[in-house]
Amino acid sequence: MVRAEGVRKSFGRLDVLKGIDLTVRTGQVCCLLGPSGSGKSTFLRCINHLEKIDGGRLTVDGVPVGYREHGGRLYELREREVAEHRRSIGMVFQRFNLFPHLTALENVIEAPLRVARRRRAEVSEEARELLDRVGLADRAGHHPAQLSGGQQQRVAIARALAMKPRLMLFDEPTSALDPELVGDVLDVMRSLADDGMTMVVVTHEIGFAREVADTAVFMDEGVVVEAGAPQDVLTDPRQDRTRAFLSKVL
Ligand code: ADP
Numbered sequence: 001m002v003r004a005e006g007v008r009k010s011f012g013r014l015d016v017l018k019g020i021d022l023t024v025r026t027g028q029v030c031c032l033l034g035p036s037g038s039g040k041s042t043f044l045r046c047i048n049h050l051e052k053i054d055g056g057r058l059t060v061d062g063v064p065v066g067y068r069e070h071g072g073r074l075y076e077l078r079e080r081e082v083a084e085h086r087r088s089i090g091m092v093f094q095r096f097n098l099f100p101h102l103t104a105l106e107n108v109i110e111a112p113l114r115v116a117r118r119r120r121a122e123v124s125e126e127a128r129e130l131l132d133r134v135g136l137a138d139r140a141g142h143h144p145a146q147l148s149g150g151q152q153q154r155v156a157i158a159r160a161l162a163m164k165p166r167l168m169l170f171d172e173p174t175s176a177l178d179p180e181l182v183g184d185v186l187d188v189m190r191s192l193a194d195d196g197m198t199m200v201v202v203t204h205e206i207g208f209a210r211e212v213a214d215t216a217v218f219m220d221e222g223v224v225v226e227a228g229a230p231q232d233v234l235t236d237p238r239q240d241r242t243r244a245f246l247s248k249v250l
């Protein structure tokens with residue numbers, strides 16, 4: 001589903017991604033860990049067309065991100081094509097980014113209505129099912145300010161799912177939450193994984209990564225330091241940098 005080969009990204013003279021190699025197979029969960037500033041968010045943003053890569057090759061579901069292949073040549077995607085690609089990718093951020101003036105239900109139906117231009121009745125019914133799936137069937141009419149951080153984050157997950165993505169990206173989805181609210185969000189993510197969703201999750205929840213991830217990837221300073229099965233990378237890492245990081249977050 002995601003294949004990165006030597007992906008590079010710089011901001012001016014700052015090399016943020018220095019050749020990332022990473023593969024996420026369909027139906028698998030990849031957890032990305034690493035110190036602040038190591039390039040994790042930038043990498044997710046590249047996958048989701050929010051940043052353009054400067055080198056290497058990045059494909060989602062076989063399609064090059066940012067470029068179109070035609071007759072053996074690469075062409076930069078037009079805005080409309082980028083929008084189309086992005087529709088198949090759901091993203092959940094640390095901050096929930098819900099529309100404050102809309103209810104939970106309205107937040108979930110916003111993109112299917114306006115971006116996909118689907119019928120309100122049909123979309124509303126799906127949205128209720130999604131809110132039920134994230135444990136918020138009884139909160140459909142609440143505004144974000146009336147919901148806890150954990151509930152808002154679950155609405156954000158439902159909202160991302162409403163576009164029926166093939167791939168879900170999570171960028172530290174529980175980092176901004178009070179500790180007692182983290183579990184419910186992780187439970188929703190775990191059930192998504194159980195249902196076979198392909199997911200790339202930036203997280204420092206080592207327990208979640210050990211239990212749910214098919215692969216764990218440790219990044220530092222724009223490179224993949226170590227990648228493999230979570231029981232290796234997170235329990236018995238080979239690299240000193242991975243070990244040092246884990247001893248700090250555990
Ligand atoms: P992480 O998510 O691992 O903490 P980021 O991908 O957010 O790391 O950032 C990696 C580096 O890139 C940091 O040094 C950050 O300051 C820098 N960076 C990120 N986005 C931009 C940007 N839009 N312009 C300039 N520098 C950026």
Ligand code: MG
Nearest residue numbers: 040041042171
């Ligand atoms: Mg980040």
